[in-house]
Amino acid sequence: MDAIVNQDRIGALESLLNERYSVRAFLPREVPRETIEHVLTTAQRTASWCNSQPWQVLIVSGEAKESFRKAIYAEASRGIGEDYDFTPPREYVGVYLERRRESGFQLYNTLGIARGDRAAYAKQALENYNFFGAPHVAVIHTNEPLGIYGAIDCGAYVSNFILAAQALGLGTIPQAALARHSSLIRRHFDLAEDRRVVCGISFGYADHAHKVNSYRTSRAALADTVTFVDE
Numbered sequence: 001m002d003a004i005v006n007q008d009r010i011g012a013l014e015s016l017l018n019e020r021y022s023v024r025a026f027l028p029r030e031v032p033r034e035t036i037e038h039v040l041t042t043a044q045r046t047a048s049w050c051n052s053q054p055w056q057v058l059i060v061s062g063e064a065k066e067s068f069r070k071a072i073y074a075e076a077s078r079g080i081g082e083d084y085d086f087t088p089p090r091e092y093v094g095v096y097l098e099r100r101r102e103s104g105f106q107l108y109n110t111l112g113i114a115r116g117d118r119a120a121y122a123k124q125a126l127e128n129y130n131f132f133g134a135p136h137v138a139v140i141h142t143n144e145p146l147g148i149y150g151a152i153d154c155g156a157y158v159s160n161f162i163l164a165a166q167a168l169g170l171g172t173i174p175q176a177a178l179a180r181h182s183s184l185i186r187r188h189f190d191l192a193e194d195r196r197v198v199c200g201i202s203f204g205y206a207d208h209a210h211k212v213n214s215y216r217t218s219r220a221a222l223a224d225t226v227t228f229v230d231e
Contacts, residue, residue, distance in 0.1 A: 013163075016163050016166045016167055017163070019166060020162060020163065020166045020172075021213070021216055021217070022172075022173040022174070023132065023134075023171030023172060023173050023202075023203075023206040023207075023213055024107075024127070024132045024173060024210075024212045024213065025132060025133060025206070025207040025210035025212050025213055026131075026132055026133045026134040026135065026171060026202070026203075026204040026205060026206060026207055027133075027204065027205040027206070027207050028133065028135060029135065029204070029205050030061065030062075030135045030136070030204070031135065031136060031170060031203070031204055031205070035168055035170070036059060036136070038164070038168060039161060039164045039165050039168060039170070040057065040059075040161075042160065042164035042167075043157055043160040043161040043164050045160070046153070046156050046157045046160045047153075047156060048153040048156070048157075049146075049149045049150075049152070049153055052146065052150070052153065053153075054142045054143055054146050054149075054150040054153050054154065055140055055141075055142060055153065055154045055157045055198075056140075056141050056142065056195070057138050057139070057140055057141075058138065058139040058141070058189055059136060059137075059138055060136065060137050060138075060139065061135060061136045065131070065135070065136065065137060067188075068137070068188060068189075069129065069130060069131060071184060071188055072129045072178065072181050072184060072185075072188075073126065073129040073130060075181055075184055076126055076128075076129045076177075076180075076181065077126060077129075081180045081181040081184065082180060083180070083181065083182050083183045084179050084180055084182060085144075085179065085182045085196040085197050085198075086148070086151050086179070086196065086198065088176070095220075095224070099218075099220075102217070102218065103217050106215045106217065107124070107212070107215070108120075108121070108124070109215075110211055110212055110214060110215045111124065111211070111212060125177070128175055128177035128178070129177070129178075131175075131200075131202040132173060132202055133204075133207075134173075134202035134203055134204040135204045136202070136203050136204055137178075137200050137201065137202045137203070138161070138200060138201040138202075138203065139178065139185060139189070139197065139200050140154050140157065140158060140197070140198045140199050140200070140201065141185075141191065141195045141196060141197045141198060142154050142195070142196050142198055143194060143195070143196070144194040144195070144196050145194070150196070151196070151198050154198040154199075155198070158174050158198075158199060158201060161201060162174060162201065162203075165203055169205070170203055170204065170205060170206075171203065171204065171205060171206030171213075172201055172202070172203040173201070173202050173203075174199055174200070174201050175199055175200040175201065175202060176199050177200075178197070178199060178200035179197045179198060179199050179200070182196070182197040185197050
């Protein structure tokens with residue numbers, strides 16, 4: 001009986017992981033507050049270093065979301081904003097570059113963007129700052145003295161947030177792009193100077209009919225990512 005129960009439990013997790021994808025087109029319908037709170041309550045169970053629970057979350061909706069969208073889109077459109085609070089990747093090399101390119105080309109091919117069309121690439125990248133039409137955006141920030149461990153814990157929180165959202169019928173897209181504008185985010189929301197922006201998560205109901213939501217990214221085999229050490 002325990003084996004059956006365990007298979008049911010891992011099966012539910014596998015289904016959520018297999019179904020989830022980064023949504024890049026949302027319906028305009030807002031998510032009920034009780035559903036958002038359910039996602040947040042579930043994600044709050046995330047494990048963290050010394051149980052510090054270092055994440056703080058802004059849930060931005062309605063007119064506040066539109067005001068934020070206009071501000072961050074305007075800054076991004078002017079080419080301003082490289083003020084990450086956490087150092088981004090210096091470069092992608094080897095297999096990591098290959099995976100990044102594969103993902104990008106899947107997106108561009110789905111949208112009919114020709115390879116090498118940098119103007120179209122840039123236009124699509126700016127959709128990050130329209131939140132891909134999502135009615136809600138979460139901004140995840142943490143406390144500066146906690147350093148990288150606070151950010152790692154926030155990453156675990158993000159993962160649980162998007163899985164909880166998936167379980168409740170919502171679509172999500174975690175966005176490092178928003179963290180390129182950390183200073184603007186602090187100013188806009190009057191955050192203390194010791195707050196460090198980790199990322200954003202745009203969320204809502206996925207527009208399943210939109211072609212941009214039709215492709216799925218691949219995953220590496222275990223042999224490519226795991227080494228067993230037995231002796």
